[in-house]
Structure formats: C-alpha cells, structure tokens
Amino acid sequence: MAGIWLIPVLPLASALLLILSTGRMPRQLAALLGAGSVGLAALCVALLARDFLADGEVRQVTLWTWMAVGEFTPRIAFYIDGLTVVMMSVITGVGFLIHLYSIEFMWDDESICRYFAYMNLFVGAMLLLVMADNLLLLYLGWEGVGLCSYLLVGFWYRDPANGRAARKAFIVTRVGDTAMALGLLLLFTELGTLEIQPLLAAADSQWQVGDSLPILATALLLGGAVGKSAQLPLHTWLPDAMAGPTPVSALIHAATMVTAGVYLIARTFGLFLLAPPTQEAVAWIGLCTLLLAAFAALAQQDIKRILAYSTISQIGYMFLALGVGAFASGIFHLVTHAFFKALLFLAAGAIIHCLHHEHNIFRMGGLRTRLPVVFWSFLIGSAALAALPFTSGFYSKDAILLSAWELPGSGPWLWAGGLLGALLTGIYSFRLVFVVFFGPAHTEPDHQPGWKMAAPLVLLGALSLLGGLLVLPLTGIFPPRDHPDASHVIEYISIGTPLLGLLLAYLLFLGRQLPVDALVSSPSGRGLRDFWLAGWRVDQLYDALWVRPYDALAYWWRNEPVDRVYNGVVSISQWAHNRLSALQTGQLRWYATTMVFGLVLLVAIMLRNAA
C-alpha cells in the first residue's frame, strides 16, 4: 500500500483541524472528524496488513531528514514489519472502537471538540511511536503520547485533583523518559546511530554478551519502559490517572500507551539479549509488579482503580514474558490484553455513565439484569482477564507461564509467582463481577447505553473471546523458541489456578461461605486491607522521599540566596558611604584638626623616608 505516511497524518490532521476550530465546531462534525479520521486510519492499516500478510516484506518509508549535524542524521522515517503491523492494528482498531464509544459517552460535554482533538493527537503520536525507524522519532511519539495522557487525565480541569493526577502522570513518566533519553545519548555516542535496525546490528558486532555498556544502555531504556508502562518503581501514576474520562483510560491507560514500554523492549530485544542481567531484571520487575498490583487490586473499591491495578499487573506479565525471552508471547498478551482491558474499561464506563458517575463498586450491585449488554461484555472481559480456559487471555497468559517455567535457573520461581498472580487475578476480577452485577441493587441505572456504546462492547467482547486464535505475523522477528514440552501437570496447574480463583471469589463474595467481613474486620485484616488500598503506601513513601524534599528545597531557595552576596556588597558600600559622609560635618574646627593631623602624618612619613 502506498501512502503509509497517511496513517499517522490522518488523525494528526484531524487533531489540527479540531484545535484550529477553537471549540466552535458543531459537535456532530467534531465527532465525525474525531472518530472518522481514526476509522479511516484503521482502514488504511487493514489494507496495509492485507498486503503485508500477502508478501511479508518489511516496508520502509522516509519522509525527510529531521536534522543533520555531522554523523547525527535522524530521519522522519517509518519501518514497518510484523511487530509494527500488529501494534498499528491494535492502535487504530481498538482506537476506532473507543472513539466511536466516546461520541456517546462525551456527547453532553461542552468540550467535546477539545476531547477529540487530544484523542486524535494521541492516536497520531502513538502511531509515530510504533512506526518510527529510529529511536529519536520513537522518543517523539513517546513524549507525544505522554503529553496527550497529561492533557486527557486533566481533561476536566476545574477539579484541582484531576490536575494533580495529570501532573503526577506526566512527571513520574518523565523521570523514566529522562533515563531513556540518557540511554539514547549513550547508544548514539557508542554506536554512532539511532536507527533501530543498524543500531541492533552495530551492537551485535561491537559488544559481547554481558559487556557493561549494553547492560547500562538497556538499564536506561528499561527506565523509560518502566515509567511508561507503570511498572515498579514508577507505577504510582497509573491508579491516579483514572481521573480522566473512562474512554481515555480504555485507550491510553489500558490498550495502547501503557504497553509502549513492552513495545520498546521488544523492538530493541537485540540489546537486551546482550545484557542478561538487565533482561533478568525485566522478568523480576514484571513479577514483583504483577504481584504487588494484584494484591492492591484486591482491596480497591473504585471500579476504575481495580481495573488500573489489574492493568499494572497484566503489564507485569508482559514484562515477565520479555524477561524470560518469550518476546512473541509478551506481544501476544499485549494484544489480547488490549482487547479485554479496553472492553472492561468501556463496560465500566457504561456503568458509570448509566449510574450518575458512581465509581464505588459497593454502591452498585444487581446490574446483571438491569444492564444486560454491559453484564455480558464485562463477564467476557473478566473471564479473559482471569485467563479462564478458551478465552483470549488464557492462550497468552498460559504461553507466558510455560516460558517462565522453562527458563533455566530462576524459572520455576518466576512461574510460581506468576501462578500466584493468576490466582489473585481470578479472585479480584470475579470479586468485581459478583459485587457489581449480583446481589441487591444499590443504585438504579437511569438509561441503557445506546448503539455507539454497545457496538464497541460487542465487538471487543468477540475479540476478547476469540482473540486467542489469532496468529500474529511475528515469525522471523524474534529469536525462535523451542516449543513448550512441559509436563501435563504444569499445564493442568496453569489451567486450574484461575478456576480456583473464580471459586474463591464465589465463596467470598457471592456464596458468602467464607467469612470475608470477619477477615477484613480483624485488626490485622483491616491493617492489611488499608495497606493494599493505599497501594502498599508507595505514594506516601515517594512523598517523603522526593516530593516534600523538593518542595522544601524550593521553599528554602525561593528568595534567591545568591542575591544575599550582592546585597552584602550593597550593604558594605552603603556603610562606607555613611561612614565617609559622616566626616563631612561642615565644622571648620574639624576640618582644621584633620588637616593638621594629615600634615603631621605626611611630614613624619617624609622624615622617615629621608632618614
């Protein structure tokens, strides 16, 4: 397909038009432009994917040389291989469904124009991120999506809490981005290029496995990935980022942007293969994050925060996959997660929309019969999230766990940790289903979602169910792996664990055979719940470690300490001025006396010199 450049340009141009209209565009047109441009881009991606699947050729498009300073010649250029096609399909496909959904969700908002402008800008930046043939253009997309995330989290700017969440999202990820920028500096200084494919080739020929430079470079890139993908220790922004409109959470904070870190590592996997310690760190970061977030999800009460922690946890699985070298499985889980997590967020958004902006799951209940479409889609999403057999999440998560098991050395530990995570996932996702959709109703919905909201739910539901059957065109990109030949016992355990989680959730929250209230009301139980509810109190820790010291430093310096030096000079000269002008008394006898003393002094000096 010619005109590949059109794919990112469509949403970007639409964003530009929406911005230039300065909010005066009629909302019908804004919606048409906003969703239509992404729809067209999705169509173009579909054509591109058809061509790509037919011939399997890598496509490279150069638009122009961004800048050329000596050896440094990054280009605005695209590199399209199977991985890119997969990412582009997810971004535009899921993106279009979310845009369609947004039309109804945001219809009554006075700033719908601004909303679609930011959303389109996001899609454009995200496409640039995955299409970039060099790391600098990737970084442009990377920062661009970060900006859009900031703009959309703080979309309802009148509430300062939203602004705070938006700033937190931007600044915490910026810490990671800065590490990544340093990684870029290091890679260019050492290898002389930022173009990804030549860079990987150069690294392969110049560096040996286990050298310190690739370890440092990948550690810096990992810093960027951890920030963007909300992994330990930079995960704290994602739960707060739920302050944005729910479709934003579905698109940015579930399906696409937060998985950019996974994409980055997969894209530069050649570097990570040269740095086994970093790669192992990726696996352990993934495992710790997935467990930490799963425990935190157990205690949350806000429907969106549960989903946010579950996103952090699921990306932890992707990191685990990357860390054990199962790159294709990681990307597969990225794709299925995009389907079922977007579905879950959109379904949650439908609930919130129909329930007068209610977020607390304990004030919902009984929605199974009241919002049937939402119920079924949420159920499918939860099943896929929990990786119940034959859903899409089952295939992708199963592959990750098997790959972890096979890793020599720490493999079984990683596998066991991942399994514990799967159990917890089963519990928290069905806790959500049972509390929200079963039992007595606490709030009555005032309307049913219309077709623009229902259609994306149905389509994403189908994808979440059947997405496991997709065969991604990733062959030849990643190093081939031996096919799993783990014993059947391992297989059965990974199938059984989510079911056990489902059973536990049933016993705890629906059947009430297990005394959940007694557990929570005991002192240690309450302490633990509060601890998890506060996300392991990482926020408080960072407040004490970074935020308050920085505030204190700024407060201490606010009146410009350097100026005291100059003020000192001023004081000294003023003091001298006062002293010296005090000599000018205007009294004749004082002048006569000083003249006499001066003369005596002069004569004394002359005499001394003469002697």
Added chain:
Amino acid sequence: MSMLVLILILLAGGLVAWQAERLHPDLPRWAALGVVVIALLFLLYSLPAAPVSLAADPLAGHWLLHLKLAWIPRFGIALELAMDGLSLVLVVLTLLLGLVAIASSWSEIDFKPGLFQANLLWTLAGVCGVFLALDLFLFFLFWEVMLIPMYLLIAIWGHENKSYAAMKFFIFTQASGLLMLLAIVVLAWQGLAADGRLSFSYFDLLGLELDPRLAWWTMLGFFLAFAVKLPAFPFHTWLPDAHTQAPTAGSVLLAGILLKTGAYGLLRFCIPLFPEASMQFAPVAMGLGVAGVIYGAVLAFAQSDFKRLVAYSSVSHMGFVLLGLYAWNQLALQGAVMQMVAHGVSTAALFMLAGALQHRLHTRDMGRMGGLWHQAPRMGACAMFFAVASLGLPGLGNFVAEFLVLLGLFAVQPWLAAVAALGLVTAAIYSLWMLQQAFQGAPDEWREMADFDAREMLAMAVMMVALLWLGLYPQPVLDLAQPVIESLQGLAPGANTVLALATDAAGSRS
C-alpha cells in the same frame, strides 16, 4: 554598506517614531512596526547569493556581508561590520521578536508612546550592532547602546518596583561591561606589542600569542561580561527583577534577544580569542551551566509571580547554552545556537502571555489566577503550547536544541550530561505547575476577562509555527550556523582533547 544602513534605519526610525507622537498618539506604534518591517525586508533584499571568504580572516569563514570603514585610524579603530550565517540567524530573530515586542505593547503603553517605541527601536539597533560588529571597540559601543534604552524602558514604563530593577540591571551589566572594556584594551595592547600596530579588529586579534596567565585574566574579563548577560549562575540575580518589572515589550526583548548577546559573545569572541584559556576554564563554565539548569528550575517552581517563574526558567534554559558552548563540539554548538533561537521564541511568547494576563487582571500573582482556561481558552491553549515547548517536548525547537546539547555534552562529560538531563524533569515540574495555577482549577465565575484578540493570536501563531518548524525541520538554521561553527572550531582544539590531556597529566602526576 547595507548592514550600516540597517542599523541606521532602526536608529533613525526611533527618532521618527518619537516625533510621530506629536501628530497622533497612535502613530508611533505604526511607525515602529513600519520601521522594523522595512528593516527586515531591506535585510532580506541585500543578502548576497553566496558567501565569500575574506582575505583578512584567519578562519576562512563564510561571510555574507562585510564592511570596513576607517573611523579612528589613530587608534586602529574601524567601523567594521560583517555578517555570516550565525549573525544572520540572530539578526532575523532580533527583528522578528522586535515585531512581537511592538505587537505586545500595542494597547499597553499610554504614557509617552513615542519615546517608548523609540527606545524599543534603539535597543534593536544596539542588538543588531552587537551581532554584526567585528571591531572590538565598536562591539563595546553597541554593547552599551543596547543597554541604555533598555534601562529607560524598565525605569520609565516598568511596574511597581521599577527603579530598583532598572538600577540593578544597569549596574550588573555596566560593571561587567567595564571588565570587558579593560580586557579589550589589554588585548589590543598585546596586539600592538606583538606586531607593532594598534588594532581592534577581530581578525587581527584572533590567534594572538598571549602569555597564558594574561590570557586567563583577559578571558575572564570577557567571560564575566557575557556570563552576566547570559545570565549564568551565579550572575543571574538581576534577571528576575528586571523581567518582573519591565513592560511586556521590554521582557520580550530582554529574554528573547538581549540574553542571546551574551551567548553570542562567548561563541564569537571569548572562546575563539582565548582558545586555550577557555578550554582550561571549560569545566568551571560547564559546572556553572549545570548549576544554572538545576537552580533556575527549582527557583522557577518556587515562584508565585508568573513573570518571575518565566524569568527563572530562562536561567535554567540558558544553562544549556553555556553547557553547549563549552562542550565545544559540533553537536553541542549547534544545540547551543538552536537553543538561542528556540528559547528566544518560546520565552518571548511566554512573556507576552504574562504581560497580557497582567494587563487584563492587574496582577502577576498566580495565586489570584486559576481556571483561566474557562474565560480565555485561546490564551490557555497558547500557554499550553509554549509551556510544553519550554519543557522540551519533541517536535518543537527547544527539544532539538536541548537534545543536541546533551548529545554533544555526553561525548565530553557523560556525568555532567546526566545531571543536566535532570533539567528535563524539573522543567516539567515548573511548567505544568504554572499551567495548573493560572489556567486550570476552578474558574472565578464572576471574573470578566477578554481572550486574545486577532492581533495577539497572529503574533502567537507566528511563534508557534516558528517553533514547530524549528522542531521538525531545523536544517535551514543548522545549515546557516554550520560553516561558522566549523571555522570557529578550527581555532580551539575542543574540550575533550584538553580534558583528555588534563587527565593524562593528572594520571602521570599521581
């Protein structure tokens, strides 16, 4: 000749604008606008097709224009002006920001508008002279010419604490300028001793063999003058006061172009005239640069005054220029030049915004703003754009500049580059805090505030397009600066070589 005419157009235009007030109080600003447009068109018209090399130039630079007239032959002082790619970029920036300054003063100045516009144009004339003069005496003359009208702009049309700020600005610049004058005389004297001919010409003084100790002290004289102007930490304290008190147009000129004369002076004079001394000094200068980046950013976050915040952000951004200049390799120098242009545009825009807010709300205190997006979405969108430009968003000019500086610096001093990169985080902290305080949050529903009108939006749009262009296709500016940087680099061996030698020496000593 055309460079002299350009400066004369601005000087004479100032007189015209001043006297035009007698006819009608609205006339001076139209006159000033006309004068700058004429100057800009004249400049573009008089550009030659291809650059030439000058016989006298030991660097074999690529000069676009050159003029040398005898002035005070007895002391070897000539009226020597020359333009290469670097000066061209900076002169064009000066004139464009001059237009922005006039636009931003359009409805703000009621008191003696003629004299105001005259001072504005005279400042522009002084700055153009600084960017063009190649005779050191003439350079010093222009250095002073740009100072006095700027002093008057602050002292007459400034805000509540104007005389303090104007005096501080004047004394800082004047005292450091005096050191430079001293250094210039010493340098010329050395030239006389070396080849028996007194000359203040740049070309004659380049490559002069100097006693290392004398070179060190003379270099410091130049460095201090330029570091105060830049401003480099810890000589920056005049800047927040001057910016806060200056009228909007004054802040636009001050931040947009006057600061760049300091950077230009370092690049054109201080380092090339004293290559060895400068490269020995480079670690100190780079240390000051990093200190400025971090210190400026922390203080920017600490401010509640909108203009003070932007002023401190300038201290932070100019730290990158200092880093780039003293890293002294192609990437870093290109980054420094790029930063001069990009920061000029983005900060001018932010000051224009600050001025517009003060004009409408009669306060600069962000604590009394909040939720302005509701009343003035166009202003909010502009503030958003320039705030993210200032925090270094890729795709806008400031990112290209800062990334190139860091890239160049990393090759020389990786640890310093790592610390300077923290500036990316701190810039995000103060920029977003500024947006939050002024434009987000709950709006004051009864507040009446006019949004940007068409004139203001036009000025903003020009600057937005400029930053996008610099961010996505900076090549024209890079190409103009490239030959200049290459020829200057021929003089000094480069910081990495010197540092390598220094570490070798240290290694052999131990």
